[in-house]
Amino acid sequence: MKQPPHYSGLSKLNHWVTALLVTVMLVLGFAAGGAPDEATEGYLMSLHIGLGFFVFLVVIWRVAYRLYEGFKANTASTAPERWLAWAVHRLLLVALVAQVITGPLYLFTEGEGVDVFGWFTVYLPLESLAVIHEPAELVHVVSGLYVIPALIALHFLGAARHYLSNRADAVDL
Ligand code: HEM
Numbered sequence: 483m484k485q486p487p488h489y490s491g492l493s494k495l496n497h498w499v500t501a502l503l504v505t506v507m508l509v510l511g512f513a514a515g516g517a518p519d520e521a522t523e524g525y526l527m528s529l530h531i532g533l534g535f536f537v538f539l540v541v542i543w544r545v546a547y548r549l550y551e552g553f554k555a556n557t558a559s560t561a562p563e564r565w566l567a568w569a570v571h572r573l574l575l576v577a578l579v580a581q582v583i584t585g586p587l588y589l590f591t592e593g594e595g596v597d598v599f600g601w602f603t604v605y606l607p608l609e610s611l612a613v614i615h616e617p618a619e620l621v622h623v624v625s626g627l628y629v630i631p632a633l634i635a636l637h638f639l640g641a642a643r644h645y646l647s648n649r650a651d652a653v654d655l
């Protein structure tokens with residue numbers, strides 16, 4: 483894979499648009515999980531699913547572009563930090579791809595479509611895969627509630643450490 487000396491402008495745009503969208507998806511997911519009644523939960527979930535359609539497109543585009551452009555050379559100071567940054571960056575992208583696939587899969591395998599704010603609905607007839615309905619839900623919910631937030635927290639701590647060090651110019655975003 484290529485290893486650019488810096489992330490391109492498009493990469494930076496992709497990074498921050500995805501960071502914003504994923505944060506909104508997490509807030510909607512967590513808020514729906516703790517909603518005081520079913521109507522509120524249903525409303526928050528309809529926003530989560532509608533926005534999810536666009537998040538799906540952005541995540542797939544972003545990951546494809548990263549595979550094309552390559553990851554920048556790792557500049558963390560110590561070997562364990564370099565290893566952690568290497569792993570967290572890749573795990574974040576893998577977890578996001580899994581998240582945007584398991585969400586729609588959960589709906590399709592119970593005969594529901596992805597209703598995008600009432601504008602249009604995307605539907606794939608996958609009821610025959612009903613056996614993966616619950617595993618898809620388990621992966622989506624566990625990753626959404628625990629794995630992705632933990633990876634983002636680690637990633638944020640790593641970025642903060644760099645920003646606050648006298649090597650802040652070593653990071654690119
Ligand atoms: C990176 C993107 C995403 C994140 C971070 C995310 C996060 C979450 C979280 C945290 C929950 C748990 C709610 C709870 O039970 O407390 C959840 C549930 C759910 N999400 Fe997502 N999600 C994402 C993408 C999607 C997409 C693309 C769709 C479909 C278009 C989707 C559909 C759903 C559905 C249907 C549930 C409810 C599952 C159930 O009833 O147990 N999500 N999501």
Ligand code: HEM
Pocket residue numbers: 493497500501502504505548553554555556557571572574575634637638641642652653654655
């Ligand atoms: C919380 C605020 C965030 C900060 C301060 C931040 C900062 C950074 C920095 C400085 C880098 C470049 C590291 C280098 O130069 O090698 C980076 C890369 C990366 N970040 Fe973030 N980030 C944030 C949020 C997020 C979120 C929410 C996600 C995932 C949804 C994410 C995913 C990634 C990934 C996958 C990379 C690897 C390069 C790429 O594919 O863009 N970041 N981040």
